[in-house]
Amino acid sequence: MALAIFDLDNTLLDGDSDYLWGRFLVAQGRVDGDSYERENHRFYEEYRRGQLDIQEFLAFSLKPLSEIPPPELAELHRRFMEQAIRPRITAPARELLARHRAEGDFLLIITATNRFITAPIAEELGVDDLLATDPEQIAGRYTGRVSGIPCFREGKVERLEQWLKQTGQNLADSWFYSDSRNDLPLLERVTRPVAVDPDETLADHAAARGWPIISLRESSGS
Template sequence: MALAIFDLDNTLLTGDSDYLWGRFLVEQGLVDGDHYERENQRFYDAYKAGTLDIFEFLAFSLKPLAEHDMETLNGWHRQFMEQMIAPLIQAPAQALVEKHRQQGDTLLIITATNHFVTAPIAAAFGIDNLLATDPEIVDGRYSGGVAGTPCFQHGKVERLDSWLAETRHNLEGSWFYSDSHNDLPLLEKVTHPVAVDPDQQLADNATERGWPIISLHLEQ
């Protein structure tokens, strides 16, 4: 039984849930629209360029969670799932997950996007194991801070290593699917790294190293 690890945004999903949650907040009038949209785009561009300051971004993106109670947030998230996430879950990604499930592999999503946004998405794929950036919870509410190591770049490796030690899994025969050069530290650790609809930097690395390059997008 091998470990099959999946990045989420732009890998299993044909879009970025973190960025889209920001767009959802703007469209619903829940944040200062012009400012939030501008900053949301700035951070997304920095992520794609590999220059994102993860702590600056988290201070921005977790602030709205701290301003509302859990019941309200969960209600908004159900609407977000229906309107913005469901269309991004396409058959090729579902088929890949199912192939590994049928092989008896242990399924794990690992993502920089925070646990509030991603837990219902992992559930939609039927994947119980999720490593995501954890927003801090104090007295039943989000504080706006981060609990532990953000699940980003080398932080993904650190979080995965801790999970492996806790669960007694290992990386023998493991797979990792990702679209982003930000995930090179983890791609380099697994037995079978796979580039999925990769950005240019990852595509170049995958070609140079002989890694498979696949697409999970439906043909247009």
């Protein structure tokens, strides 16, 4: 049984769930519209350029979780899934997961996006486990702080190594699918790295290393 690891945003999803959640909060009037949209866009562009300060971003993105009561968060996320996420799960992404599942592989999503946003998405996709950035909770409410190591860049490698020790899994026969230069530290660790609709830096790196480059976008380009 192989370990098949998948990035989420712009890999299995045709879009970035963290960025989309921020835009959804703006549309729902749950944050200050203009300033939040501006900062949300700034952080997304910094991420795309490989320049994101993860701690600064998490202070920004986790704050609304601490300000909205849990029952309202649950209802917001239900609508978010319906309106913003399910339409962005492409048929090729579902087919890739299905192929690995049929081979008996263990399916793991590893993502920098926080667990509040991504756990329902991982459930929708039917994977076996999820590693994500964990928002701190006290007495059932989010604090706006992060718990443990953010699941980002080298932090993904650290979190995966912890998970491997806990589960007895290993990287001896492993895949990792990602779109982003930010995932190069983990792509270099697995047996079979695959670039998925990659950014320019990752595309160049994959071509130089002879890694497969694939697309999970719909054939129509939508």
